[in-house]
Amino acid sequence: MDAKAKPYPTHPAAQEPAARGDAISGDRYWCKHFADREWRHMWTRIWHVGGRESQLPEPGDFIVHNFRHESVLMVRQKDGSIKAFFNVCMHRGNQLVSAEEGGLDRFTCPDHGWQWALDGELTWVQDPENFPQGNPCGKLRLKELPCDTWGGFVFWSFDPEAKPLLEYLDPIPTLLGNRDLESHVRVVWCTLRVNTNWKFASDNFNEAYHIPAVHPQFMPMIDDHYSTTVFEMYPSGHNRMIEKLQPSSRLSPEEDMQPLWEEVLKAWDINPDDYRGRAQEARLALQKARRETGPERGMRYFDNLLDDELTDQMHHTVFPNLTLTGTPEGLHVFRTEPDADDPNWSTFDYWYLAPPIEGNPEVATLFGMRPFAEAAHESGSYTDYEASIDQGDFLTQDLSLAETQQRGLRSMAFQDCYLSGQETRVRRFHEVLNDYLEGRR
Ligand code: FES
Ligand SMILES: [Fe+2]
Numbered sequence: 050m051d052a053k054a055k056p057y058p059t060h061p062a063a064q065e066p067a068a069r070g071d072a073i074s075g076d077r078y079w080c081k082h083f084a085d086r087e088w089r090h091m092w093t094r095i096w097h098v099g100g101r102e103s104q105l106p107e108p109g110d111f112i113v114h115n116f117r118h119e120s121v122l123m124v125r126q127k128d129g130s131i132k133a134f135f136n137v138c139m140h141r142g143n144q145l146v147s148a149e150e151g152g153l154d155r156f157t158c159p160d161h162g163w164q165w166a167l168d169g170e171l172t173w174v175q176d177p178e179n180f181p182q183g184n185p186c187g188k189l190r191l192k193e194l195p196c197d198t199w200g201g202f203v204f205w206s207f208d209p210e211a212k213p214l215l216e217y218l219d220p221i222p223t224l225l226g227n228r229d230l231e232s233h234v235r236v237v238w239c240t241l242r243v244n245t246n247w248k249f250a251s252d253n254f255n256e257a258y259h260i261p262a263v264h265p266q267f268m269p270m271i272d273d274h275y276s277t278t279v280f281e282m283y284p285s286g287h288n289r290m291i292e293k294l295q296p297s298s299r300l301s302p303e304e305d306m307q308p309l310w311e312e313v314l315k316a317w318d319i320n321p322d323d324y325r326g327r328a329q330e331a332r333l334a335l336q337k338a339r340r341e342t343g344p345e346r347g348m349r350y351f352d353n354l355l356d357d358e359l360t361d362q363m364h365h366t367v368f369p370n371l372t373l374t375g376t377p378e379g380l381h382v383f384r385t386e387p388d389a390d391d392p393n394w395s396t397f398d399y400w401y402l403a404p405p406i407e408g409n410p411e412v413a414t415l416f417g418m419r420p421f422a423e424a425a426h427e428s429g430s431y432t433d434y435e436a437s438i439d440q441g442d443f444l445t446q447d448l449s450l451a452e453t454q455q456r457g458l459r460s461m462a463f464q465d466c467y468l469s470g471q472e473t474r475v476r477r478f479h480e481v482l483n484d485y486l487e488g489r490r
Contacts, residue, residue, distance in 0.1 A: 063281035078246040133196035133205035200230030233402035247395035249451035250385035255474040269307035274298035275471035286368035286481035294360035347407035
């Protein structure tokens with residue numbers, strides 16, 4: 050196998066994986082002092098994804114995003130734009146809204162009834178004449194935060210000086226540019242509480258080295274071998290990994306055509322017998338079949354995808370806590386957030402965004418068939434959810450490991466990782482984090 054044979058288009062800013070070698074010490078995962086530094090120097094500076102524009106069809110529609118001890122309100126304005134505010138009344142600090150989403154024509158504080166317009170202006174108070182310093186209406190506003198959208202996602206930042214969103218995300222919007230993400234529908238919206246530090250997700254999804262041990266069920270159809278995987282890192286701190294949809298290069302020719310791969314091929318009228326002993330070559334046949342017959346099966350969006358995008362798994366890691374995995378079927382979104390007080394706990398959001406397929410009222414998801422419609426929010430422990438796909442429950446596999454890893458990282462025995470080359474993005478992630486903590490970003 051020629052490790053240099055990389056048929057993928059790469060971004061001009063992509064670098065071969067390289068890292069300085071900063072230690073990944075255990076305290077990063079459980080020490081409160083470290084979590085506070087993350088808060089002060091990183092979380093207060095980055096862009097956060099807060100929801101989907103589809104949650105805000107009408108003026109007055111709002112989303113509340115609680116992050117650590119803060120709460121942010123995103124509100125559709127009368128002119129169609131979206132503004133974000135701290136969810137805090139400027140009278141005596143009561144939280145304005147406790148619902149997670151909804152629609153209102155103004156925000157009325159439950160404490161003393163002050164009324165705030167959708168654009169954050171204070172429009173009514175009780176007894177305005179009784180303020181020696183003057184009527185607060187027209188003077189006070191809700192405290193506003195930078196807010197912008199990309200791909201149907203609503204983003205906000207705590208940092209009034211935040212660089213423009215597209216500059217921050219670069220080059221991820223370009224890399225996902227063939228997918229019309231605005232038209233995608235969030236058919237799964239799930240928030241799971243996990244007994245682990247938030248960084249488990251960045252670590253876990255920044256490498257495919259764990260696949261043979263943790264998800265051997267993928268090997269018949271996803272090539273986890275580093276020699277065929279593309280690893281790219283960008284100056285912005287984001288990165289990407291592309292795994293080919295084909296049997297793992299670890300499988301011998303005698304075992305390369307397994308039932309899972311056979312089913313994938315048969316679904317596109319490809320005869321698996323034609324590819325026994327050279328099962329990886331069926332990937333190109335699959336691209337051809339999807340190119341030719343996808344649109345007539347309702348997948349019109351295939352016309353906009355590159356050949357590689359018709360098969361491969363494109364994992365984009367947006368620093369620090371967002372993972373966007375593009376597949377031919379849709380976009381898997383992982384968002385991990387720290388607990389307000391305890392670095393040993395985090396929440397893991399799984400959103401699955403599906404493009405419209407003509408004539409398909411339902412879509413296959415990790416959790417079975419779901420209607421092609423905006424999903425209601427579900428939440429709980431990850432043990433409450435079991436994926437029901439042929440490839441097995443990879444999410445539970447990852448999340449249960451995240452918990453045992455957290456326990457191991459708390460041991461005084463652990464000082465640093467001993468990483469393989471294909472795990473370089475893991476170290477690179479921690480180095481970008483250090484850049485924030487130590488004032489280099
Ligand atoms: S705290 Fe909001 S009206 Fe008093
Ligand atoms: Fe995994």
